[in-house]
Structures are given as C-alpha cells and as structure tokens.
Amino acid sequence: MSDRERKLLLYEQFARMGKALANPLRLELIDVLAQGERSVDDLATSCGWKLSNTSAQLKVLQHAGLLKTRRSGVKIFYRLADPSVHDFVETLKALATETLPDAEKAARDYLGDVSVLEPVGRGELTELIARGEVVVVDVRPAEEYAAGHIAGALSIPHDQVAARLAELPKTSLIVAYCRGRFCVMAPEAVRLLRAAGFDARLLVDGWPQWHAEGLPIAS
C-alpha cells in the first residue's frame, strides 16, 4: 500500500468523526447524555424522535467511539464514552455560532438575549452559595436532576416553574441552570421569574461544566 493510500485511509477515519457530528439528532443526543446516562426510549421521548431512528443514531455515535452502553435488565443505558466528548461538542457549537451567521441567528432566535439575564460565573455562584445568599434552581427534567445536580439545588423542571412560584423566596437571589449554554430551559425560567417579581439570574453554562470542574455536587 502506498503512502498516498495510507494518508487517505487516515483522513477517512478523521472524517468518520466529523460524520458522527453531522446530524442534528446526534448532537442533541450528546447534549442530553452529557447530563447523565439514559435509556434508548427515554432519549427518544426526551428528544421527540422515533425510537428506531434514535436507536440507529445512537449506534452511529457508538461506532464512532463517542458512546458506551450498559445493560440493566431489559433496558440499555447509553452514556458518553468520556467527558472530552462533551467538551468537543461544546467547542463545535461555539465555533458554529462564531463563524456561521445563520447559526448565530438561530441561537439568538431560540435563546433570546441571554446577557440581560446577568449570567453568574461558577466562581461567583460558589461564593454566593458559601454565604447562603442564593437559592439555586435546577430546571432540567427530574431524571436529569436525579442523576446528579449542583449541591443544594432545588429541582423545579422548567415546565413546572410557573405553577411552583410559591416555593421560591422573593427576598433572596435565585440562580437557575440547565443543560448548558445552548439550552433554553434556564433562560426561560429566569425570564418568567423576573416577570413575576423575583430577583433571578442565570448560571453561565450548565450542569456538565459545573460537574467537569469538580465543583460541589449531589445525587
């Protein structure tokens, strides 16, 4: 085999990794799996795609070495093969919003203007928690909270925030978080809380980054 053929084979392997990331459902699955392991139909339901398609796309990611599985009884749980997979996909999304005007626009249309929600850094939140000056709210679905959350956070899934305002203090700062920088759940919750007269802010990024930095967690 010639050098030229070997080079093409190598670049074809690199392109396989690109192909794994060339599909919206697959990218969404990685985002959800960055919250913790999930079963196949759980993922299908959560992302709103057909079971057979979800299974097929999970297999694609698995064959690219990005996911691993664990069987528990009748269910199969998928998880990220390594936290670096999520970092890489975050970099992809950041690069897309920086270089593709259409992606930047799609992010703005979906998330709205996040800067007015006064994003709180992870360091700042750690201090606020230490001083007892904040209520942290996890607005992700209950399963994701159960799989792991910021130590001391309250679970109020985003679709229940409006109905559970009574559980939150009007006198203290509230910081909401969700799946990450491109997740709409916490920004929506913060807007709702602000409209209802609460002092609410957004956590920069979400659970995966908090977890990756080794900050205090619970589950």
Add this chain to the structure above:
Amino acid sequence: MSDRERKLLLYEQFARMGKALANPLRLELIDVLAQGERSVDDLATSCGWKLSNTSAQLKVLQHAGLLKTRRSGVKIFYRLADPSVHDFVETLKALATETLPDAEKAARDYLGDVSVLEPVGRGELTELIARGEVVVVDVRPAEEYAAGHIAGALSIPHDQVAARLAELPKTSLIVAYCRGRFCVMAPEAVRLLRAAGFDARLLVDGWPQWHAEGLPIAS
C-alpha cells in the same frame, strides 16, 4: 414558530459545522491551509485531487465560515478564517485517534512509531536554538516554507532530503518539522537521516502550533 422548531433549526446549524468536517479532502485542505494561504489549483495539485472537486469542497468550507478568500489578479487565495479553525480540527483528529481504534491504527500505519524519534518539545527546541546546539530543518514543500517558517530553519523539502545530506552536519543535533502531528514528512525525514548516521529528532507538532504560540518565526 414553536420552540421545538427553533431548537431543530439551531441544531441543524450546528450539524452544518459537523458536515463541513465530514469529508477527508476538506480536512486535508484545512491542514494545508493552516500552513498559510494557497490558491485553488495549488491546493488541488498539493492534495492530488481534481480541480473542480477541490473548488467545490473549498466552497463548502467557506460557506461553513471556516475559510476566507482574497483575489490577487487571476488567482484566488484561500486561507483559514481564524486560527481556532485549525485548533478545532486538531482536536477532532486527536479525539478520533483516541476513541476510534481504526483511526488509531490508520495513524500508526501511516506515521509509524513516532516516539522512537525522540520528539522535542517547543520549549526545549527554543533553548537548543538559543544555545546554537541544533540545526532546524523544515521539510514541508518550498511554498509553505516561503509563507512562514521557524526562525533560522533550513528548507529541505521532504522529497529532497536524501539528495541533500551533504548540506547537513554530522556533529550537531538536527530537528525536523512539518505540518503537524499527523503529517508524515518529518518522521520520514528523521528516519532517513538516522539511517544515514545523523543525530536527528522530531519536533512535536508542526509549524501551525509553533506559530500559534508566538515563538520566533521568519518569512
């Protein structure tokens, strides 16, 4: 438009970036362009693909916001839109070789065992240069050397090394470099030099990383 539709639109934009990286020629083009700007048929010749296909793939990368162009007379020069594009592709390649056994094997088949070539770090090379204890050889094609190289490096394109051994000292250490971690030119040159009795080592990574770190350069 519903939240769900907006979310899908956003993830479709992210997937566009993945798609841009889902083709071996496109990844190779990014590697070559990380050495400096190049014209279309220069790239086609250098990568060994048909002109029309090279042009089409360059357009795909450009529409993904990864490349920019500059016209100079009858030629059009493409370049990376930003150095972060190259960083990102390096991360992709590293992730592929770490998670995909086939990719790791393809890299080994193409590059051979690089660790026996005693790779020199950039810091170490800077010191060796300062002490005048090394001859640095750039084995990339002459155009790439002309577009920018490590300060003080000698240009001996990889296909001329065997014929130009007389230009190199037997008494001093020789360090060769090329396009980067997955480029075969410097590893081959070091093996050739060692077989001919020279004291040769490989520079870790290649020109783009040296340049990105702001180390001494010339052109």
Add this chain to the structure above:
DNA sequence: ATAATCCTCCAAATACTTATGGAATATCGT
C-alpha cells in the same frame, strides 16, 4: 413456557453528497 417490555435490525422511499468532465465566467496583459 408465556407475555410484557425494550431495543435492534431490516427493507424501502426519499433526500443528500461526492466526484467527474466540460462549459461558462472573471481577470490580466497585449
């Protein structure tokens, strides 16, 4: 065993991607 549950595989329809050769277009120097 049998049924229930969960997941994977398969076939098929549709849509997209890649690669090619050749025609069309743009720029420059004469």
Add this chain to the structure above:
DNA sequence: ACGATATTCCATAAGTATTTGGAGGATTAT
C-alpha cells in the same frame, strides 16, 4: 477586443444518509 490563465458552475452518475414501520431478539416477571 483577444487569448491565456484561474476559478466556478452545471449536469450527471454513483454512492451514502435519513427516516419510517414493522419484524425479530433479549431479558425479566409471572
């Protein structure tokens, strides 16, 4: 204006990806 050079566009053919519904396998509880 013309020819030379460099690039893009186009039609086309072959290949690959996506999505679906339903059949087929595994595992568990009865």
